[in-house]
Amino acid sequence: MKFNTKLESIETYEAGKPIELVVREFGIEPKDIVKLASNENPYGCSIKVQQAVGDIVQNMALYPDDSMMKLKNALTKKYDILDENLIIGSGSDQVIEFIMHAKADENAKILINSVTFAMYEIYAKHVGAEVIRTTSQEHNLDEFYTLYKKENPDIIFLCTPNNPTGDALNAVDMMEFLEKIDSDTLVVVDGAYMEYGAFKDESKSVSPKELIEKFDNVIYLGTFSKAYGLGGMRVGYGISSANIIKELYKLRPPFNITTLSLEAASIALEDEEFVNNCIALSFEEMKRYEEFAKEQKIDIIESYTNFVTLLLNADQDSTTLSDALLRRGMIVRNLKGYGMNAIRVTVGTKEQNDRFFALCSELL
Known part of the structure; x- marks a missing residue:
């Protein structure tokens, strides 16, 4: 049977290993498994x-309700935008898919960060x-602009704070960058972890309203999968000019979000106190990861998210470490596939982090 030849160059996205699979593969009791691989909110919703x-x-x-009126009203109130500036997706991933099909084809160029x-x-x-990538591990806007001038991409993706490294752009620097971009180039500002970045450092905070008021070629992405603790519900959104949203709606299937x-x-938007408490706990626990990295003499990327990236030394191997942790019931993310000898670890609860530190210290 023949399939679309475009599929030949695509590797299937490998999501974080689920607890159920670890139970089946290694015979570990569910209660003894800690999942710190997918950046979920460890405190739930x-x-x-x-x-x-x-x-x-x-x-x-x-x-x-295919109009999604209740959720749209809550989001337009939160961001002080109009209904026409908003589209809801099954996770922000689906909005990315809409964007790609609306703007790009086999003749298009997409500019993204190296990691x-x-x-x-x-x-x-x-x-x-x-796909055109920068060479810098963290977002370097000077390099982005150089490649933009050279390649004339159709879409630019800026992930801030960035997944999987955790670094974040200064909002002022990003706005200055956007001012230099032609109006026919679509710029996607992925703010999946923005609640964390804005909480830690106001200079990293990006306002979707300010973005779309200043630039009609920018779309901001947000999600309920991280800070709001609703990864299992799969709800994301895009905020942009009415013209862009109108085109994306042509690609949205009916009833793409469940009741x-x-x-x-x-309801999650009504309980911001819960969200802020979770974020505060996450950053408090993150200090322990910074201390752990010092103790183990390994590097850590300063993170503006709910996860940390630990950069291993030359005599250590991220695949060996992540596999050994997995066999002990600790699920983390191996970043070898990104060209990094590193692991990404969701900052869990105190008890979950205690378990990680004990196991990782033993293995390192």
């Missing part, structure tokens, strides 16, 4: 969300676009 979702299970026979979210490249390959997900995300 707001109790208000849990109660609200439980109350609407009886309506599962009906299709979701960044893998789905940018995967979706680019879906349409046969050429439960819509309700959970809407």
